[in-house]
Amino acid sequence: MTASAVQAGGGVGSGRRGTGGGSWQTTLFVLLAAGAVVAVAARTRSKKRRRTMSYVLGPDGKHVDIGAIFGLDVGGTLSKLVYFEQTRKSRKVERMQQQKRRNYTDKPFQKSTLKRSASLENLSTPRHTKALDAFYAFIQAEGSPVRAELRDDNLTFFSRVLGGELHFMRFETRYMDRVVEIVKSNRLHHSINSMGCTGGGAYKFSDLFQERLGIVLRKMDELDCLMRGLEFVLQHVVGECYTYKPDKSLSLPLPSPGAGGLDNRMSWRGSHAPGLSSPHSSSCSGAISPTQLPEAPPHEKAKPRRLPGLNLSASAPLTVAAGSTEERRPPPYGDDRGLGLSTAAEVAGESLCNDNSEVPTRERDQPASSSPSSPPGRGYGQEPRRPPTSTGAANAGNLKQEWKYKVQRSGEHVIYPYLVVNIGSGVSILKVEGPGRYERISGSSLGGGTYWGLCRLLTGCKSFDEVLDLAEMGDATMVDMTVGDIYGRGYDKFHLSSSVIASSFGKLATCHDPGEVIREEDMARALLMMITGNIGQVAYLNAVIHRATHIYFVGNFLRHNKISCRRLAYAIDYWSAGKMEALFLEHEGYFGALGAFLNSSYVEDLHAHAQESVGASQAKRSHRATPNKDNIVAEPGTSESCGMSNGKGGKGANKADHAAARLQHHESMPIHSDPRIRDAPRLESLRLEKSYGGFLEPVVDESGDPLLGTDQRVSDGRTNRSSQSAAVATEV
Numbered sequence: 066m067t068a069s070a071v072q073a074g075g076g077v078g079s080g081r082r083g084t085g086g087g088s089w090q091t092t093l094f095v096l097l098a099a100g101a102v103v104a105v106a107a108r109t110r111s112k113k114r115r116r117t118m119s120y121v122l123g124p125d126g127k128h129v130d131i132g133a134i135f136g137l138d139v140g141g142t143l144s145k146l147v148y149f150e151q152t153r154k155s156r157k158v159e160r161m162q163q164q165k166r167r168n169y170t171d172k173p174f175q176k177s178t179l180k181r182s183a184s185l186e187n188l189s190t191p192r193h194t195k196a197l198d199a200f201y202a203f204i205q206a207e208g209s210p211v212r213a214e215l216r217d218d219n220l221t222f223f224s225r226v227l228g229g230e231l232h233f234m235r236f237e238t239r240y241m242d243r244v245v246e247i248v249k250s251n252r253l254h255h256s257i258n259s260m261g262c263t264g265g266g267a268y269k270f271s272d273l274f275q276e277r278l279g280i281v282l283r284k285m286d287e288l289d290c291l292m293r294g295l296e297f298v299l300q301h302v303v304g305e306c307y308t309y310k311p312d313k314s315l316s317l318p319l320p321s322p323g324a325g326g327l328d329n330r331m332s333w334r335g336s337h338a339p340g341l342s343s344p345h346s347s348s349c350s351g352a353i354s355p356t357q358l359p360e361a362p363p364h365e366k367a368k369p370r371r372l373p374g375l376n377l378s379a380s381a382p383l384t385v386a387a388g389s390t391e392e393r394r395p396p397p398y399g400d401d402r403g404l405g406l407s408t409a410a411e412v413a414g415e416s417l418c419n420d421n422s423e424v425p426t427r428e429r430d431q432p433a434s435s436s437p438s439s440p441p442g443r444g445y446g447q448e449p450r451r452p453p454t455s456t457g458a459a460n461a462g463n464l465k466q467e468w469k470y471k472v473q474r475s476g477e478h479v480i481y482p483y484l485v486v487n488i489g490s491g492v493s494i495l496k497v498e499g500p501g502r503y504e505r506i507s508g509s510s511l512g513g514g515t516y517w518g519l520c521r522l523l524t525g526c527k528s529f530d531e532v533l534d535l536a537e538m539g540d541a542t543m544v545d546m547t548v549g550d551i552y553g554r555g556y557d558k559f560h561l562s563s564s565v566i567a568s569s570f571g572k573l574a575t576c577h578d579p580g581e582v583i584r585e586e587d588m589a590r591a592l593l594m595m596i597t598g599n600i601g602q603v604a605y606l607n608a609v610i611h612r613a614t615h616i617y618f619v620g621n622f623l624r625h626n627k628i629s630c631r632r633l634a635y636a637i638d639y640w641s642a643g644k645m646e647a648l649f650l651e652h653e654g655y656f657g658a659l660g661a662f663l664n665s666s667y668v669e670d671l672h673a674h675a676q677e678s679v680g681a682s683q684a685k686r687s688h689r690a691t692p693n694k695d696n697i698v699a700e701p702g703t704s705e706s707c708g709m710s711n712g713k714g715g716k717g718a719n720k721a722d723h724a725a726a727r728l729q730h731h732e733s734m735p736i737h738s739d740p741r742i743r744d745a746p747r748l749e750s751l752r753l754e755k756s757y758g759g760f761l762e763p764v765v766d767e768s769g770d771p772l773l774g775t776d777q778r779v780s781d782g783r784t785n786r787s788s789q790s791a792a793v794a795t796e797v
């Protein structure tokens with residue numbers, strides 16, 4: 066059989082060969098060609114599949130990667146996590162209605178300029194959906210090891226532009242090991258290959274994440290991320306931006322809620338919003354609670370509230386209600402207008418000071434009759450605002466009215482240049498000259514870490530929130546030395562009223578036994594005033610130098626901290642004689658994390674492209690809030706890097722031109738509809754009068770140019786401390 070078959074085959078072959086060699090060759094050629102085509106196609110297909118799978122099957126063999134929903138910011142004190150929850154169609158309407166009830170919203174009908182990265186797009190596969198559901202269930206479950214107080218639920222925000230909700234949570238960075246353990250024991254890391262991460266911890270904890278969890282932290286610059294997050298909320302969120310004023314009538318009108326706006330005094334986080342509890346209630350401790358974390362080392366356990374070297378144990382109760390210890394207090398020194406006499410309102414933090422002698426309010430901006438709290442005879446034009454006599458003048462808080470009214474500001478129409486003062490562990494000060502264009506101009510090591518660190522040492526408080534609640538009850542004048550303490554009256558020649566703080570904590574240097582008079586709450590308050598005052602001064606002076614009228618104060622130091630916000634609002638207004646405004650943002654501490662998420666998962670076109678054109682000239686000296694190739698890992702299978710598009714290539718260049726033109730047009734338009742802001746004199750006209758002498762005088766030279774930006778006549782005689790030199794000087 067075989068032989069005949071072979072023969073037959075041979076016969077056929079021979080026959081073919083015999084009948085035509087060309088035909089055999091053609092067949093062979095066709096077969097080979099077909100084989101090659103199939104091989105190439107198979108290779109392409111497998112390449113494609115490998116590319117797709119690289120999202121799904123990470124380097125550690127993980128089958129899904131939901132890392133695109135996260136943005137992590139690991140700071141010196143706090144770690145902040147933003148996670149995104151894509152809203153399914155069925156829930157969209159419900160979420161939007163919830164949003165409405167919250168009195169804040171993103172802007173309706175906004176056309177998104179954001180493009181999703183492939184890794185975020187990929188999340189709708191069934192496997193990813195399953196992994197995501199497991200994660201959301203874990204994080205939101207009652208009794209989850211990630212306890213409710215770590216989540217800032219009231220900051221949750223539905224974004225139409227992104228098509229889902231953003232959630233915010235934080236924990237103290239010192240518990241990072243424990244958090245990694247929680248992630249591991251709950252197998253959350255199984256579905257995360259990599260995530261966008263910023264802050265110093267992106268470097269410091271990179272190995273820990275890689276080795277213990279197999280998660281790659283994609284490092285992103287912290288100030289780039291901060292700016293990206295901040296610009297996003299300013300641009301997209303109505304109700305984000307606010308300030309404090311002494312008078313309800315000083316809020317700006319915003320669109321009605323029906324138009325996607327708010328009642329103009331309605332804070333979606335503040336106590337004005339009906340039915341909303343504050344996310345910063347005292348029960349909301351920021352730290353992972355000791356119940357889920359290992360026992361604190363003995364030295365971290367709660368100590369009795371006793372100040373080192375101070376005899377507090379017998380005389381000072383743990384928490385003292387206002388007025389209950391009057392008899393222990395030293396008699397008020399000097400000016401007796403309220404010093405040492407806390408009223409109930411002050412105790413509740415409603416007042417920042419108690420001297421009624423000066424009028425640094427906006428009364429002058431309005432007819433007297435329009436301000437219900439204006440006393441007769443002190444209305445518009447009747448009494449000129451007293452210019453600052455020293456940068457410390459506002460320290461004592463010469464408030465006639467209480468700067469307690471939280472009022473909304475429009476975040477969208479920002480006025481360039483503006484400053485961003487990020488008060489985290491330390492302080493970074495940025496000057497922003499246009500969308501995505503900023504530089505770090507200064508900083509200070511006296512920041513939130515200083516306050517919280519000293520409070521941990523000097524009080525028995527176990528959490529930041531607790532210490533701020535304590536400070537609310539304190540009276541700084543019990544520890545601070547005032548001008549009145551030194552002069553027995555005011556220093557009139559330089560308009561320093563007797564209640565101005567001459568020396569923070571100075572009173573403790575002169576009393577016989579500080580332990581007898583000092584209470585924890587007074588110290589917590591005085592320390593808060595000292596740190597806040599110092600940051601306010603540095604910010605103000607930088608604003609003068611850089612001719613900025615608006616200062617955005619952000620960072621978690623301002624969390625649960627109305628005292629500092631009100632103080633800053635008042636002080637900036639006072640020092641600038643009403644020409645500058647301090648502004649605050651609801652998501653104050655989360656911009657880094659938000660920016661890390663946006664940078665890894667969204668490509669911004671408008672700003673990024675515009676920067677290519679508009680910002681080209683500034684590129685050398687200003688940083689751009691865009692990730693670069695060092696801090697962003699390009700996603701496999703895409704030609705773009707994660708984060709803002711670099712806009713390269715012909716198509717990108719066209720887009721860039723368009724966007725640049727749009728931005729230029731936008732910038733040339735009237736920037737604010739409110740006449741008080743629109744017509745506010747720019748700082749060119751802010752001249753500090755020489756007669757006031759002191760530190761401020763040398764800031765402006767004859768021609769009106771600021772001098773601190775160069776190297777001349779800084780009060781201590783040294784050269785200007787740029788942000789870089791400041792750091793060097795600190796080291797020395």
Ligand SMILES: Nc1ncnc2c1ncn2[C@@H]1O[C@H](COP(=O)(O)OP(=O)(O)O)[C@@H](O)[C@H]1O
Nearest residue numbers: 140141142143351489490513514529620621622
């Ligand atoms: N729950 C909290 N625990 C510790 N510090 C807190 C807390 N809430 C607010 N803070 C304040 O916020 C500061 C950290 O601010 P943040 O902007 O997160 O900076 P960083 O990135 O340096 O950690 C702390 O130094 C402290 O002053």
Ligand SMILES: CC(C)(COP(=O)(O)O)[C@@H](O)C(=O)NCCC(=O)O
Nearest residue numbers: 140141489490491492493508509510
């Ligand atoms: C080093 C930092 C940028 C880190 O940021 P943070 O974690 O404090 O938010 C910041 O702490 C800082 O700017 N410190 C002040 C350094 C100086 O200019 O003196």
